[in-house]
Amino acid sequence: MLVTVTRAYKTELALNDRQVTACKRHAGAARYAYNWGLARKQEVYAATGKSPSAIDLHRELNALKQTELSWMYEVSKCAPQEALRNLDNAFDHFFRRAKLKRQGKLKGKLGFPKRKSKKQGLGSFRLTGAIAVFPDAIQLPRLGRLRLKERGYFPAAGVKMLSATVSEQAGHWSVSVQVEQAREVPTNIGPIVGVDLGVKTLATLSDGTVIPNPRPLKRRLKKIKRLHKAVTRKQKGSKNRKKAARTLAKHYRTIAHQRANTLHQVTTRLAKTKSVIVIEDLNVAGMLTNHQLAQAIADVGFAEFKRQLLYKASWYGSRVIIASRWEPSSKTCSGCGWVDEELTLADRTFRCKNPECLLVLDRDLNAAINLSKLAGSSSDSRNACGAASAGLSRPAQVKLTVVKQEPNTLRPLVG
């Protein structure tokens, strides 16, 4: 089946000094427009009870460009325009969460749009319009031809360019190009699998496969703790503090890349080889209250795992089922359906106390098996992007047998 998919290609730029200055200016204009728009929305809302749209704000900003904001003529008009669009999305997101909160479905923060500060990095800007790619460069409106660090990464033909986002992280500039392309989706005949995402190990599959975290993570976490201390010990506003913060940012960047790389390998393999993948919906709001570093980094990974899996499933013809987070997949016995209300996060092994079952199983494997069982119960309810929601039904009563099984630490998917 041939389908049109939207995807992004992100790669690092090799900019000269003049181009860096131009990019900084664009990012600055985007940040300015975002902050200005945020303030305007609040002002207008306070005065009239109505919030101006991105189009209203853009019109107003254009008028200001002729007087006090004439410096904005130096950048592409897309940068502020797209920033105002982002601001609109941020408000949509906020109102969506506010609605969930009213319905009692959300515990965490609402995330009211915040001002963008230069302290948090130079940020990014998005351009639309005349974008062209070459094996070693990209051509952008106003910025001209920018060299790429990697050759031949962008698709050469058969794609429609939608937009390009240029961003900075720890001194490195990248461009992400959003394209529309036709793609042949194969028929996936692989098995069904349940996936339990964890902190100690990246993921446990219901077939017993354990996918470990990338090895350097632990060592780097120690180093990051040390670097954090180094930053807080330096005097606020000092040059040394800035320097220490920069080193810290670089290490975060490396960790983020390593983790993204592992996630890409795992999600590609799952989407390619399994016909149905059942994962648990992530309690991101609850997770954000946990301040432990390892947990925080794992959390980012969970959301990214789900995002990657969803779009890759649509490429490789597999289906993703997202189980409701309200159902206790780790507390339910995968053998008989008995629920252990007293199971805590510290319990690494699931022990069934049903006298006729007495299943003993690795906690994560038990959860993964429960998830895989959901696949059968929800085959009809799926939406366009291949995801479906399912409550965790109690597994059917099965023959009562004592299974004493240690977790199979099978060959990991990644080395």
Ligand SMILES: [Zn+2]
């Ligand atoms: Zn049991």
